[in-house]
Amino acid sequence: MNKPNPHLSGAVEAPMKLSTAPYISPEYARAEKNQLWLKTWQVACREEEIPQVGDFYTYEILDQSVIVLRLSEDEIVAYHNACRHRGRRLLQGCGRATHFQCPYHGWTYDLDGANTFILDKENWSGALDDAALRLKTVKTGRWGGFVFVNLDDDCGPLEDFLQEVPYWLGVFETGKMRYKWRQWLRMDCNWKVAVEAFIEGYHAETTHPQIAELGGGKTGSSAEGLHARLFQVGSAGGGIGTGVNEKDDIDVRNIPYLGLKQAQETIWSNTSETFVEAARRLPDLLPEGVDKMQVSMKLMEVACQLDAERGVKWPQVDPMHMAQVGINWHVFPNTVLLPNVTFCLGFRMRPDGFNPDSSIMEVFALERYPEGEEPETQWEHKPEQTGDSWPLLIKQDFRNLAEQQAGMHSVSLSDGLHPNPVQEASVINFQRNLADYMGEHAPELLEPGKG
Numbered sequence: 353m354n355k356p357n358p359h360l361s362g363a364v365e366a367p368m369k370l371s372t373a374p375y376i377s378p379e380y381a382r383a384e385k386n387q388l389w390l391k392t393w394q395v396a397c398r399e400e401e402i403p404q405v406g407d408f409y410t411y412e413i414l415d416q417s418v419i420v421l422r423l424s425e426d427e428i429v430a431y432h433n434a435c436r437h438r439g440r441r442l443l444q445g446c447g448r449a450t451h452f453q454c455p456y457h458g459w460t461y462d463l464d465g466a467n468t469f470i471l472d473k474e475n476w477s478g479a480l481d482d483a484a485l486r487l488k489t490v491k492t493g494r495w496g497g498f499v500f501v502n503l504d505d506d507c508g509p510l511e512d513f514l515q516e517v518p519y520w521l522g523v524f525e526t527g528k529m530r531y532k533w534r535q536w537l538r539m540d541c542n543w544k545v546a547v548e549a550f551i552e553g554y555h556a557e558t559t560h561p562q563i564a565e566l567g568g569g570k571t572g573s574s575a576e577g578l579h580a581r582l583f584q585v586g587s588a589g590g591g592i593g594t595g596v597n598e599k600d601d602i603d604v605r606n607i608p609y610l611g612l613k614q615a616q617e618t619i620w621s622n623t624s625e626t627f628v629e630a631a632r633r634l635p636d637l638l639p640e641g642v643d644k645m646q647v648s649m650k651l652m653e654v655a656c657q658l659d660a661e662r663g664v665k666w667p668q669v670d671p672m673h674m675a676q677v678g679i680n681w682h683v684f685p686n687t688v689l690l691p692n693v694t695f696c697l698g699f700r701m702r703p704d705g706f707n708p709d710s711s712i713m714e715v716f717a718l719e720r721y722p723e724g725e726e727p728e729t730q731w732e733h734k735p736e737q738t739g740d741s742w743p744l745l746i747k748q749d750f751r752n753l754a755e756q757q758a759g760m761h762s763v764s765l766s767d768g769l770h771p772n773p774v775q776e777a778s779v780i781n782f783q784r785n786l787a788d789y790m791g792e793h794a795p796e797l798l799e800p801g802k803g
């Protein structure tokens with residue numbers, strides 16, 4: 353199942369410069385529409401957002417709008433959100449429908465997309481072809497509880513696009529998780545600046561000093577074809593939140609509790625109540641002198657048992673898989689997932705129209721709940737970047753985004769940016785793959801010494 357990568361794999365070997373144009377150029381932002389957004393698979397919503405037949409969610413990308421609809425218990429379809437008469441958008445937001453009636457002149461479509469009513473149809477003297485007046489469909493695919501769409505009728509299957517993502521992340525069964533919280537805001541930066549802030553760990557020491565206090569250690573990243581993985585170097589166990597590091601002045605048995613408690617308070621995710629409680633018990637359950645691998649295994653054992661007692665069943669994950677999966681995956685182009693056995697933090701960034709200096713950023717935490725105890729959540733707009741609206745760690749990241757965007761307009765950067773070829777291989781991989789999509793619109797990537 354572990355297939356070879358068609359593109360790149362492992363570390364990006366040579367240092368590489370990156371052009372600022374993809375982040376700041378209005379022409380590039382326009383070209384992304386045809387080259388990228390009309391061609392690529394992208395997350396439209398989660399299945400849990402349209403649980404009942406007739407539930408719909410309108411997904412917007414640039415000037416395109418797509419109705420994602422649950423047509424039957426097992427079938428999800430998508431339509432272009434534009435009336436075939438004279439183009440009015442049919443729906444906004446999300447809700448439940450038995451049919452779609454256009455508010456302008458009343459043309460009506462059933463959930464299958466067939467046109468079922470045209471006012472004064474005889475005025476066309478028989479020239480209308482009902483079959484041709486269906487709502488046009490958009491390709492859909494499903495993985496991990498996410499509904500993907502692709503606006504290219506000739507696109508390949510989602511499974512091919514996802515490459516090794518289902519192999520590595522499928523074990524966590526994110527389809528069985530539900531939203532714990534979800535919120536969004538506009539950000540004064542390009543959508544790729546926002547993505548890149550969450551796919552590399554090179555910034556952690558400076559931007560998130562609290563992580564280093566617990567022996568956070570270094571991260572590395574690897575290109576995984578279209579996608580990328582971020583991993584912790586030298587940590588035992590693995591997975592976000594449950595890897596165990598070492599720190600000279602802290603008993604290794606206490607490290608998980610300090611780390612998971614910190615995650616609970618500063619990320620509101622990357623852990624669960626169960627994991628915090630399991631970690632709290634570790635010093636009583638383990639003798640002095642154990643190593644970090646033993647600590648990690650005990651943590652998982654106790655947490656699994658505590659969850660079983662409250663009706664949360666864990667997926668089966670091979671410890672070797674867990675050790676290699678990493679803490680964070682970039683799913684090209686605009687989704688970032690940090691999954692573990694019972695929780696997952698996720699991000700989706702989208703352009704805000706064609707303005708290269710603005711983006712829409714959505715952040716969500718998923719968790720596995722006992723059946724029937726899933727919380728009711730909504731998308732909450734949280735425009736405040738300070739105060740209590742966002743967890744500390746994400747606020748720390750926010751502080752860089754608009755400032756980086758502003759800085760990238762500097763004429764001094766015309767000879768390129770210098771991403772770290774080891775710890776930011778994910779960023780380089782993203783820009784190289786994006787350049788493939790952009791074709792002739794892609795700027796040259798320059799190697800050091802030549803620029």
Ligand code: FES
Binds near residue numbers: 438457459
């Ligand atoms: S635009 Fe929809 S019925 Fe006229």
Ligand SMILES: [Fe+2]
Binds near residue numbers: 549555559745
């Ligand atoms: Fe960060």
